[in-house]
Amino acid sequence: MLLGINTAKDGGIMHNQEELILLGHGSGGRLSHDLIKNIMVSAFANPLLAELHDGARFSIGGTKLAFTTDSYVVKPRFFPGGDIGKLAVCGTVNDLAMCGAKPLYLSAGFILEEGLPVVELKQIVESMRATAKVAGIDIVTGDTKVVERGAVDGIYINTAGIGAVLPQADITARRVKPGQVVIVSGYLGDHAIAVLSERHGLTLPAQIISDCAPLNGLIQELLTEVPAISMLRDPTRGGLATTLNEIAADAGVGIILEESTLPVRPEVQAVCELLGFEPLYLANEGKVVTFVEKEDSEKVLKIMRQHPVSAAACIIGTVTDKTAGQVALRTMVGGLRLLDMLSGEQLPRIC
Amino acid sequence: MKLTAEETARAADFFTQAIAKLVKHPVRLMEVCGTHTVSIFRSGIRQLLPDTVELVSGPGCPVCVTPNEYLDTAIAYSGRKNTILTTFGDMLKVPGSQSTLMAEKTQGADIRIVYSPLDSLAVARENPEKVVIFLAVGFETTAPTAAATILQAEQQGLDNFFVLSAHKLVPPALRTILSAPDIRVDGFLLPGHTAAISGLAPYQFVASEYQVPAVVTGFEALDILQGIYMLLAQIANNKAEVANQYRRVVKPAGNEAACRILQQVYQPAPAIWRGFGEIADSGLVLKPQYSGFDAKARLPLAAVVTREPSGCRCGEVLCGRIRPEDCPHFGLSCTPEHPVGACMVSVEGACAAWYKYGQGRWNYA
Amino acid sequence: MCLAVPAKIIKRSEFLGTVDISGVTREVSLMLLPDAVVGDYVLVHAGFAIQAIDEEEALRTLELFKELEQYEIDS
Numbered sequence: 001m002l003l004g005i006n007t008a009k010d011g012g013i014m015h016n017q018e019e020l021i022l023l024g025h026g027s028g029g030r031l032s033h034d035l036i037k038n039i040m041v042s043a044f045a046n047p048l049l050a051e052l053h054d055g056a057r058f059s060i061g062g063t064k065l066a067f068t069t070d071s072y073v074v075k076p077r078f079f080p081g082g083d084i085g086k087l088a089v090c091g092t093v094n095d096l097a098m099c100g101a102k103p104l105y106l107s108a109g110f111i112l113e114e115g116l117p118v119v120e121l122k123q124i125v126e127s128m129r130a131t132a133k134v135a136g137i138d139i140v141t142g143d144t145k146v147v148e149r150g151a152v153d154g155i156y157i158n159t160a161g162i163g164a165v166l167p168q169a170d171i172t173a174r175r176v177k178p179g180q181v182v183i184v185s186g187y188l189g190d191h192a193i194a195v196l197s198e199r200h201g202l203t204l205p206a207q208i209i210s211d212c213a214p215l216n217g218l219i220q221e222l223l224t225e226v227p228a229i230s231m232l233r234d235p236t237r238g239g240l241a242t243t244l245n246e247i248a249a250d251a252g253v254g255i256i257l258e259e260s261t262l263p264v265r266p267e268v269q270a271v272c273e274l275l276g277f278e279p280l281y282l283a284n285e286g287k288v289v290t291f292v293e294k295e296d297s298e299k300v301l302k303i304m305r306q307h308p309v310s311a312a313a314c315i316i317g318t319v320t321d322k323t324a325g326q327v328a329l330r331t332m333v334g335g336l337r338l339l340d341m342l343s344g345e346q347l348p349r350i351c
Numbered sequence: 352m353k354l355t356a357e358e359t360a361r362a363a364d365f366f367t368q369a370i371a372k373l374v375k376h377p378v379r380l381m382e383v384c385g386t387h388t389v390s391i392f393r394s395g396i397r398q399l400l401p402d403t404v405e406l407v408s409g410p411g412c413p414v415c416v417t418p419n420e421y422l423d424t425a426i427a428y429s430g431r432k433n434t435i436l437t438t439f440g441d442m443l444k445v446p447g448s449q450s451t452l453m454a455e456k457t458q459g460a461d462i463r464i465v466y467s468p469l470d471s472l473a474v475a476r477e478n479p480e481k482v483v484i485f486l487a488v489g490f491e492t493t494a495p496t497a498a499a500t501i502l503q504a505e506q507q508g509l510d511n512f513f514v515l516s517a518h519k520l521v522p523p524a525l526r527t528i529l530s531a532p533d534i535r536v537d538g539f540l541l542p543g544h545t546a547a548i549s550g551l552a553p554y555q556f557v558a559s560e561y562q563v564p565a566v567v568t569g570f571e572a573l574d575i576l577q578g579i580y581m582l583l584a585q586i587a588n589n590k591a592e593v594a595n596q597y598r599r600v601v602k603p604a605g606n607e608a609a610c611r612i613l614q615q616v617y618q619p620a621p622a623i624w625r626g627f628g629e630i631a632d633s634g635l636v637l638k639p640q641y642s643g644f645d646a647k648a649r650l651p652l653a654a655v656v657t658r659e660p661s662g663c664r665c666g667e668v669l670c671g672r673i674r675p676e677d678c679p680h681f682g683l684s685c686t687p688e689h690p691v692g693a694c695m696v697s698v699e700g701a702c703a704a705w706y707k708y709g710q711g712r713w714n715y716a
Numbered sequence: 717m718c719l720a721v722p723a724k725i726i727k728r729s730e731f732l733g734t735v736d737i738s739g740v741t742r743e744v745s746l747m748l749l750p751d752a753v754v755g756d757y758v759l760v761h762a763g764f765a766i767q768a769i770d771e772e773e774a775l776r777t778l779e780l781f782k783e784l785e786q787y788e789i790d791s
Contacts, residue, residue, distance in 0.1 A: 020457055031688060197740075200466055205739040260356035266738035273721045274737065274760070275466065276440075276698070326709075332356060333363035333572040335395015338709030343687045347440030348466055349698045350493060350719050350762045351385055351413065358782050365784040386718040439762070467763020469745055492718045496762045499747040544718030547759065547767040570718070573781050599773035600759055606767050609748040 022344070028237025028283070029342030033246075052250070053172075054095040054233065057165055066101035068092060069160035077124070077154055080194045081209025082285075084157060085127035090212050090285060091236070092161040093135045097216040098232045098288070100169025100223055103135060108142040109158040114149045124155065135214035137161070166220065168227040173250035175230035178321040181297045182255060183290045185218070185310035186211065188240055189268045192282035200275060200348060208267045211286035211309075218307045219288065226299055231291040238342045239281035243289060244327045245341040254323035257339065259331045261316045276349035280329075281342045291319065359573065366576035367399045373583040377403045379535055380582055381528070381671055383521065384542035385412035385699030386570060392708035394572035400579070407671040408701035410524045411542055413489045413517075414445050415693045415700045416624045416669055421488075421517045422447035423655040428484050428515065428646065429460035435478060436462045437471040438486040444696045448658045468500040475504070475512040484646045487514040491545040494518040494635055495609040498616035501637075501644050513646040516637060519622055521545050522553045523633035527624075528670055529561045536671065538582035539565040540575070543597040548613075550605025554593050562591040569597040616641050625659075625693070626666025663692035668701050675705040682706060720761035722769055725754050735760055 024031040041049060048056045055068030070091045077084040089106065096103040108128065112121065132139055194210040197203070215234070222229060231251070235243040248255050264272075264279045272279050286309055292300050297315060304313035329339040354362070382388055388408045391397065397406060410416050426447050429436045436452070443453045443464065456462040461481075465471055468485055475483040487497040497514060504512045521542060528534050541554055546567045557565045564585035568578030578596045585591065595601055615638075622634025637645045663685075664678040675681050675694070685691040687703055694700035723735035723744075733746045735758065742760075746752050749765040757774075758765040 020454075022453065022457055024453075034688075201470075201742055203741045208739075260360075267740050270721070270737040270740045273719075274740070274742070276719050329395070331393070331395045331572065332359045333394050333396065333399065333576065334360055334367075335398045335572075337392065337395035337398065338707075340707055340709070343707075344444070347443055347698075348464060349441045350439045350466070350489070351441050351697075351699050354778065354781055362781040362784050384718055467745075469763050490718075492720070492766065493762055495748050495766070496745075496764045499745065499764065503747070542718055544720050544759070544761065544766070547720075599770050599777055600767055602767075602770075606748060608750055609766060612748060 024344030027342060027345035028242055029344060031344050032238070033341070054098040055101070057099055057101075064165035066096050066099035066163045066165050067161070068095040068099070069158065070095060071156060071158040073153070073156050074195060075153060076195070076198070077120070079210055080204065081191075082212040083124055083127050084155060085124035086131045087212050087285060088157040088159045089128050089131040089135065089137075090214050092159040093137060093214045093216050094234050094288075096161050096163035097219040098171070098234055099163065099165065100171040100232070101163030101165045102220060103137045103161055103163040103216050105138055105140045106132070106159050106161045108139050110142070110144045111152050111156040112144065112146045113152045113154050114146060116154050121155065131214060135216055166223050169223045170227070171230070171232050173231065173247060176247060176251035176253055176291050176319060177230070178253055178319050179294065180230060180291050180319040181294050181315050182244070182257070182317040182319065183292065183297060183300055183304070183313060184240065184263065184316050185215075185288045185290070185304055186312040187263045187265050187268070188235075188284060188287070189264060189272070189279040189282035191285040193268045193271050197271060202271055202274070204271075205267060208265065211284055213286035213309045215286065215288050215309060218304065218310055222290070222300060222303055225303055226292060226296050228296050229290055229292045229300070232288055234288050235284050237283050239279070239283060240289065241280040241327065241339050242341045244339075247291070248327050249325045252324050254320040254325070255317055255327045256320055256336070257317035257327065257329045259329055261314060263312050263314055277346050280339065281346055362573055363399070363576060366573070366580050370404065370576075370580055370583055371401050373580070373587045374401055374403050375587070377405065378537045378583065378586060379405045379407055380538045380540060380579065381407050381409045381536045382540045383409040383411045383525065384540075384545070385415070385697070385701070386544075387411070387540055387542065387568065387575065388701055388704050389699050390570050390572065391575060392704045394575070396572060396575060404579070404583070407536070407674065408668065408704075409528070409671055410624065410626070410669045411490070411521065412669070412694070412697050412699050412701070413493075413519060414441055414697040415665060416519065416524070416626065417488060417517050417693075418623050418625050418657075419448050419659055420655065420657045421515070422452075423449075423657050424647070424652065425486055425515055426450055426452060426455055427652050427655050428650070429455045429462055431482070431650070431652070433481045434461065435474055435481050435483045436460070436486065437465045437474055437483060438462065439488070440464045441698050442486055442488065444690075445693045446660070446690055446696065448656065468497050469503065472500065472504055472507065472509060472512060475509050476507070479511060482511050482513065482650065484513045484515055484650070487516040487518060490519055490521050490542070491548045492542075494617065495548060495613045498613045501616050501641055502612065504644065513644055513649060514637070515646040516635065518617065518635040519624070520619065520633050520635065522556070523630045524624060524627060525554075525557060527627050527630055529557065529563065531670065534671055536563065537586055538563060540578050540582065541565050541567040541593070543567055543569045543574070543601060546597070546601045546605065548606050548609050551593055551595060551601070551603050558591040558593050564591045564594075566594045566596050567601050569600065624669075626669040660691050665692040665694040665702070668694055675702040678702070718761070720759045720766060722757055723760045725752055725756050725758060725765070728752070728754050733765060735765070
């Protein structure tokens with residue numbers, strides 16, 4: 001397959017260029033999934049990787065650990081509500097939390113562009129220090145490389161993290177069952193909109209900022225009080241729709257969302273309408289989606305609503321045994337339609 | 352100024368029940384505008400209608416109805432030295448004969464997404480030593496914005512800004528559909544925003560000459576339900592008129608200032624539509640006094656080799672002759688990630704919408 | 717072909733206006749709607765205001781949707 005052009009056997013469009021990586025491969029949607037599955041997962045093949053959760057979990061000498069990594073290339077590197085440094089710490093801390101682990105140690109690898117102002121690097125590193133403190137973790141090892149002007153865009157950061165899996169946690173797709181409810185911890189799309197608005201000539205009111213935040217404190221309390229929680233995931237790239245599709249496929253269940261319950265700020269909705277985006281496909285960096293039995297949902301909501309990061313938590317859907325592997329949306333007018341995973345990246349449109 | 356979730360659900364319920372009562376035999380309604388197609392899918396409206404009401408997509412996707420030659424020309428320009436292409440995001444992934452704008456961008460061509468054609472003028476000012484070509488595609492809603500941009504470019508004395516124009520007009524395509532003996536349409540949902548510009552007059556012939564009912568409709572789910580209701584009420588009462596559901600935006604005379612600006616810069620000309628062939632007076636070309644902004648007139652290019660994708664049946668989908676799922680490629684060799692034709696990858700292409708929203712491969716049991 | 721959003725004009729300077737949609741602001745061109753004034757609700761498409769929104773009609777539509785059983789629908 002080539003650059004999105006089909007090579008149907010009956011003589012569709014032919015090509016003779018080599019296959020190249022597209023921006024769409026990094027969007028977290030179907031293109032990304034296929035790339036990772038077909039190239040990385042198939043090459044590295046092993047049972048720990050096969051789980052494909054936010055991190056790998058394994059035991060060493062009787063201690064269950066979680067291990068994860070992520071790279072950060074966000075542009076602009078400073079945005080309302082945070083910067084690439086804060087994102088780099090939160091992202092990995094949160095992935096460990098999604099594994100049901102208490103995050104302990106992070107590594108930080110920096111790739112710096114020749115010409116990056118040192119004062120910016122200092123700001124970013126200070127952000128990481130402050131965020132690590134809030135999250136209660138230590139950055140214990142790292143690396144720094146400098147490349148020529150133009151080889152990277154300012155600064156790229158990779159963080160890897162290790163955490164201790166909480167004894168009460170059993171986060172796995174196998175435990176997601178029909179009848180459970182789906183809870184999201186707050187407003188959707190804030191991060192993506194905070195990051196891309198400037199690029200599109202839009203001025204946001206001051207209250208719209210990235211939701212980037214460490215969630216490990218919240219999740220630790222949730223798992224301690226409600227060990228029945230079967231699944232946790234943070235809806236980052238590809239948005240909530242993509243995350244739920246992954247879970248539905250992994251668990252072999254169907255999920256039905258109620259459009260009238262989806263929490264989206266009016267300002268975020270406005271930007272989406274202007275540019276032609278859909279909030280369900282926008283990245284979040286401080287949200288968690290949780291699956292739990294109906295009878296435990298009130299308890300989960302109570303705990304969430306007491307934390308500032310999840311004050312707007314609400315139930316948005318249920319798990320069903322129909323339409324296994326797929327996610328459906330019941331719309332405001334009562335229609336029930338398929339909610340697919342993101343394909344490539346969302347582009348602003350006028351049609 | 353909004354309805355609550357309960358009010359919306361109640362209103363929707365009223366319309367769906369009223370619609371069910373009105374329909375006595377199978378009817379085929381055409382949603383002309385691609386934005387209507389997307390809106391209908393997003394709200395799940397098809398699932399609310401009785402099986403006897405068939406909603407068929409029409410030619411209202413400006414990218415889909417533009418033949419490959421336009422894309423191939425744009426791609427050829429993107430390879431030109433010292434050239435910047437500006438385009439709406441809608442065009443990026445559409446396949447030409449050999450490539451897409453996205454693919455060219457990946458390989459280094461300077462192609463920039465703009466939200467407004469005016470953004471191209473800023474690019475032109477900031478890059479005086481380069482040539483900026485704006486891909487001017489769209490119907491009556493968008494064409495005036497391109498025309499206004501050209502007037503601004505003239506005022507600003509820009510000599511490095513050009514347009515590659517492929518604007519089209521909706522009414523002539525409707526006339527072609529109405530005249531085709533093998534296409535049956537019992538009623539039209541007319542595009543609310545093109546009518547906001549052109550007014551109702553250009554659409555009157557649908558009722559007066561062909562005795563087919565038509566309703567100019569807005570884009571919210573309730574607008575569309577009301578529009579469908581109004582169409583079915585006309586059909587049930589054997590009436591045929593052009594009604595206006597979208598009164599808060601569509602005035603009978605349209606936007607006269609926008610029409611004047613459009614007529615100042617553009618004039619009608621024959622145009623080729625994928626699936627229809629050539630339709631008289633259905634395209635817009637720059638008037639001679641503005642030919643200085645015409646990329647094709649001022650920037651020479653080697654002849655482009657164009658091939659329509661073999662086996663692609665986009666053309667038949669666009670005039671409502673077949674449904675996307677009737678095409679043998681649909682969902683198999685033709686998907687949004689690997690499209691054969693424009694309809695599968697354009698944001699509001701009928702095939703793309705059908706695929707994305709599960710029609711033809713998903714049924715909630 | 718018609719993604720357009722209702723917005724309120726909050727500032728105007730010759731042919732440039734600033735519109736507000738739920739608190740989000742953007743500059744738009746008023747070349748296609750030269751008679752628009754601050755306070756008007758307009759439809760925004762591709763960076764231009766393309767038509768004024770008739771507030772009375774908008775309210776009428778809203779009321780209609782709210783009270784459907786009691787109103788007669790135009791046919």
